[in-house]
Amino acid sequence: MRRSKEDAEQTRQAILDAAEEIFCSQGVAAATLEKISHRAGVTRGALYWHFKDKADLLQALHDRSRPVQDAMIRAAAQDGHEDPLGLLEQAATDMLVAFEQDARQQRMFMIMNFTSPDEGGAAWLRQVNAELFLTLSSLIGQAEQKGELTPDFSPNEVTVIMIATLNGFISDWLRSGRLFPLADLGARLVKRQMSLFRREKLTSSDDVPA
Amino acid sequence: MRRSKEDAEQTRQAILDAAEEIFCSQGVAAATLEKISHRAGVTRGALYWHFKDKADLLQALHDRSRPVQDAMIRAAAQDGHEDPLGLLEQAATDMLVAFEQDARQQRMFMIMNFTSPDEGGAAWLRQVNAELFLTLSSLIGQAEQKGELTPDFSPNEVTVIMIATLNGFISDWLRSGRLFPLADLGARLVKRQMSLFRREKLTSSDDVPA
DNA sequence: GTTTACATACATACGCGGATGTTTATAAAT
């Protein structure tokens, strides 16, 4: 019973959806192509028609989620902003809010974060983190050039801290079964933490010549 | 060729060492008992003599690393300290220093952190994190009762933030291939971050006008 | 009529667990 092209695309998406759920709940290694295709309401034949093998499936899953990730990264990449650290703070909290409401993003994070490096998961996360590092680094570099950065940390160190904190926050939130308000607590933390990175304005007897 | 009891214990440890390395480099799921036993210089027969199956091996691996974890946790559990937050800061930096120098701890963290939940990895991490949460929570609770805690965060929130930050820091450090100084940067971050949790002593004006 | 979009059937490989064989430490008996 051959389907139309739209139907074919629909089954393809169904397979991707099923893979997302199975990969997330069972883990990539334990996930069987039979389980995935059965969950999608098709047979392994259909899966092998659309995808070469399990790795290709994971790749496709990754490609499908890339636009969202890219959008979030670009949202923080606006150049020449007059308040880079403020923009960074805003972007981070926005990201947390969006993440908390998007089950698909959460599943992708779990899949890529909990999958072992040899299965391509780490490579993906590395790439995303590298792009994120570059954009954040750019923003923070702008802040430094404007003299807004504390001397306590170098720009690269601030970038590392930001990424590690956000990653750890999200990881723990997912691992804990979402039992604390990610965006709320995260936003408050980011706000306070950002103050650690800002050069102190002027506390009574501080001589800071420009 | 029957070995003496010391020899037997030695091969048992050799198997555990091999499992630690293989699990860490290949991932738990991709790790074959044949690979592990071959790495240990024995056959699968020996492995099955000492351990019931792969899950049992992982359990034994976990048990072997427990004393270290417990020691670190207890190090932060001294009750009735006159400066709970200071103790917490000290314990956290000490933990980072020790972790940075202990390859075995690093491997165990990677194994348990990157292994999928269904294979027992997450359960282990959950338990350790739960104990850690309780001890930290106790410390921070003491700080609150002494009125040393900021009103910005609840004690539980502070605990969550501390654990998430440390976890994220360690995870990113391992994932990045150790390309930033974990203990050094971590200690400086913890020191500054801890100031966010302390109730401000008395700064003339405490609110920041835009 | 040809290609598409699958389903079905089968061939292959691999890892696991267990059965069994073998050697030797160790204790008990002599």
Place this chain on the structure above:
DNA sequence: ATTTATAAACATCCGCGTATGTATGTAAAC
């Protein structure tokens, strides 16, 4: 002190299930 029995500490081998990949069938879409 020597012998004997038992069980520890492995090695070797094999059967089984299971996942994977491929080859083929087939009905509908183009």
